[in-house]
Structures are given as structure tokens and as C-alpha cells.
Amino acid sequence: MADPRFAVVAVRLAGLAGIAFGWRPDDFWRATPAELAALVEAGAPDMAMPPPDAALIARLQEAFPDG
Template sequence: MTAPRFATAAVRLAGLAGLAFGWRPDDFWRATPAELAALARAAAPDMAMPPPDAALIARLQEAFPDG
């Protein structure tokens, strides 16, 4: 199974942010990851994940290279 491209995953997340938080696409793209995480934690505090560490970020960058 092929992992989804970053752009595909980001567009899906933008749509979910619109449904969950009433954000327009511009709101999503202007938000920082910390702002999105804060809203997600507030919406579902029991399901909130800790922020990614350096190793996870490196794996994500390898899985979803730019370009």
C-alpha cells in the first residue's frame, strides 16, 4: 500500500478542520500546527496526542518529501 502524498493528506485535514472548527481553507493554511493542535486538544482532550519528536518529524519528512 502506498502512503498518501503530503498534499493529499493536507487537503483532507483542511476539510476536516472546516467541518470541525468552521475554518475556511485560508484559515487552515494560515494557522500554525500549534494552533490546530490546540483546537484538536480542546475538541477531544482524551484523544490528544503529544507533539511529534525529532525522530517522528524525520520519518514524516522521509515519507512525504517535498517536490
């Protein structure tokens, strides 16, 4: 099973953003969830999801704490 820690998943998403959008890692880390969602929706409108709200982010942080 893949490592579910937030940091590991975020690094994978940064790599995918590089492949899909030509972003460097710094571009990914400076982008907001809404900016990333806008690009995903433009590229695949049927697959886009809304960016996470504050409550979801808090639940994820609780479920996957950093170190």
C-alpha cells in the same frame, strides 16, 4: 488504500478543520500545528496528540516527498 502523500492528507485535514472548527482553507494553512492541536484538544481532550516536533516533520518529509 488511500493515497498516503502528504499533500493529499493535508487537504483532507483542511477539510476536516473546516467541518469541525468552521475554518476556511486559508485559516488552516495559516495555522500552526500547535494552534490546530489546541483546538483538537479542546474538542476532544482524550484524543489529542502533541504537535509534531522538527525530527518527526523531517522524517515525514523524507518519507512523503512533494512531487
